Amino acid sequence: MKTKRNRIPTLLGYAINLALFAAFLILGDGLIQSGAISKYYSKVVMLIGINVILAVSLNVATGYLGQLPLGHAGFMAVGAYASAIFMTRTALPASPAFPIGILIGGAVAAAFGIIIGIPALRLRGDYLAIITLGFGEIIRVVLLNIDDVLGFTLTNGAAGLQNIPKATTFLNTFVCVGLTCFLIHTMMKSRHGRAILALRDNEIAADSCGINATYYKTLGFTASAFFAGVAGALYAGYIGILNPGGFGFMKSIEILVMVVLGGMGSMVGSVLSATVLTAVPELLRAFAGYRMIVYALLLIVVMIFKPSGLMGTYDFSLSRLLGKLFYGSSRKKQGKAGDAR
């Protein structure tokens, strides 16, 4: 009987992950504070963090839930504006207010996720893609024009919402990155996550196993929207000025590209590809004219030669790696399904 797994105990795994992550935070913060990493590069790193949250959150809807939402930027926009409106009006100083602002951004985006998800998730496949695209564009148009209806300044239309406190730092960005990855991980590795994956693999079979499809689709979609809202809030505090134009269809596509290129259903794939796809264009600024062409060709070439994305559905697990180091890799190869899924 082979019931004992060659893995280190779960809690020890959590502790090791936490310790390494804390070390990363302290090291990164120290390097930035001391000036070893220039202001420009620290900005790039923060942007990477924000894009990682966006990609990982979209991966919940795309990779885990198996849907294709094309309006993710809309949730990001809602979170960004909600948080920015709070931050520009609150009497609290910026640093204590910001965590509240982030939560407000996430919560408002999640509320939109429920409102949009319930009708949209009745549709399947491409139609769901199109309807979310539609909602995303409507959010953009509403943000652009809502002041005319309200009669007072809320989003400041095309001119943009300005003077948002720049409260986003390396530390709070990456604490959010860590929390996002942790919470999505714990959700997916539970009965709720399994229900979501089951719906993706075979909805009719999942129904017949007693899984409430509407509830779990909405849950996955809402979680996805929540973290997009968090990323939006961080983005608002990062950039300082918000304009609806930045949250259009193309932004949604940009996030989707990160997820697909990383491999749908692979969190580590999303993290890596969000990192690379944010860093490389920034570092190639010198070749401004060519970089987007190279980016486009890269997309096409990767899809032709590696259609399932760079990481496939593989998920990295530090515990598993350590387990292998300690116990030797005696486990037989079992296709792509490891404990990580």
Place this chain on the structure above:
Amino acid sequence: MSLLETIFRQILNGLQSGSIYALVALGYSMVYGIITLLNFAHGDIIMVGAYLAWLAMARLALNPIFAVLVAVLGCTILGMAIEKVAYKPLRGSPRISLLITAIGVSYFLENAAQMIFGASSQSIPAIIKLRAITLGGVQIPGTALVTLLTAGASMAVLTILVNHTRMGRAMRAVSEDTGAAQLMGVNISTTISFTFALGSALAGIGSVLYSCAYPQANPTMGAMLGLKAFVAAVLGGIGSLPGAMVGGFAIGLAEAFVSAVGLSAWKDGVVFAILIVVLLVRPTGLLGKPMHEKV
């Protein structure tokens, strides 16, 4: 201007832009019908067509008729080339990969155009120099007339082509059941190529007509136009050719009326709101066939 005249003029505006949407939507719909791909690069083919028209007239000083030919032929060849280079290697891959490839092609076309022609707009000389005619006391601009007639003729030709020719039958067979069509001796590759050629030719015609109405070419002009045409295709029922036509005119008219009542800032929002409402009531569009999953 009397109210009636205003209404008539808006209907005319709506029909003019609607017929352009319809032509572009047909391309989306045909390609979707045949390989279930949301071809995001389709809108950018229009952009290329507009640049070709500009190149032919402003740079090479060609006669407008030749310019039209250059644009339409150029789009057709481009469409077929994209299919061969970017989509064909992905046959049998997950559909999402195909979609991302289409997005890649779209990015590529936009940025290549920006590199070659610059980010600013190029103005296209007037292609149609026809005086307005007066019908029952109402002026109909020449471009509107030509647009409607050309679009109508193109759609008629397309309908005949799809319903009454060998190639059209092959297209319908492949879109119904690719595997069965192949077993019956239909050459899948040729059929797909032909579909892309046809769709891109319609986009080429659309690009010329669009250039008549808005005589400017810029690298991102295809994005929003493509998106609206795509919405039109879905609204009518993607995969259905009459649906694409109906959807195109519906979007054109809706936009014209929203603008006419002074809400042009909300135009895009209204278009998408109509789409959402229609999809929620009829999940496969106005003329689309309902889907059933066999258990």
Place this chain on the structure above:
Amino acid sequence: MNRLVPLPSRSLIPERDLDKLPILETRHLGIDFGGLNAVDDFTIAVGRTEICGLIGPNGAGKTTIFNLLTNVYRPTRGTILVDGYDTLGMSTHQVNKLGVARTFQNIRLFRDMTVEENVLVGLHNSMKYGVAESLFRFPSYWKQEKRAREKALELLSLFDMQDMASFQAGSLPYGAQRRLEMVRALATEPGILLLDEPAAGMNPSETAELMQNIKKVRDTFNIAVMLIEHDMSLVMGICEGIAVLNYGKIIAKGTPDEIKSNQAVIEAYLGRQEEGT
């Protein structure tokens, strides 16, 4: 929710179940597909520990009946009572909670998940922890997950599959996939298990093993089993009651011996050979 008192039974409930409420009862059940009566006047009752069979030529409407019983399709008319409760207006997952589990003719596993995870999905509703409890890893999460994993292995060992727990479900051999589908259905703790052509594609020795397994399931869990099958040796071998369907209507009900000698059944199967299988 009101339990309806069953009509006097007109079916084949075995004597040992006669004094109990049938686990499943249908009354005049019917569904139309665009004018076609796919199923009409389907009335049966299934005893609590009965193994019964649903047979009939291809296209007779057997799978449609399973889809009606699990509310995948909405009936045009008629009533379904599961354990005495009317399932009208319920969704498939609610019917499962009432006690109906099924397998599918064309196997529907969660192919990208492991064997164990497939069973854990079946055990979904036996765990009660909420979303927040899983997000922040409350003790209830650990406790219930541990118990569920033990339960999953126990269920898998019923069909000697415990060693395959960490395999990817889609990579299993065909027979094991069918068994896994049964385990997954059993994990939902049903009162009745619906098996859609469980012996399809099996050779005689595999079919014999399947018969043993179905009996084992019934005896271990004390539940009813209803199966659709074309393999007559299996149907006649283990079913206590059989309903024969043709063109959406029941043409005969009875014990295996009664069915074997029934004239209408012989005609449906043999009299028009171009349709039979």
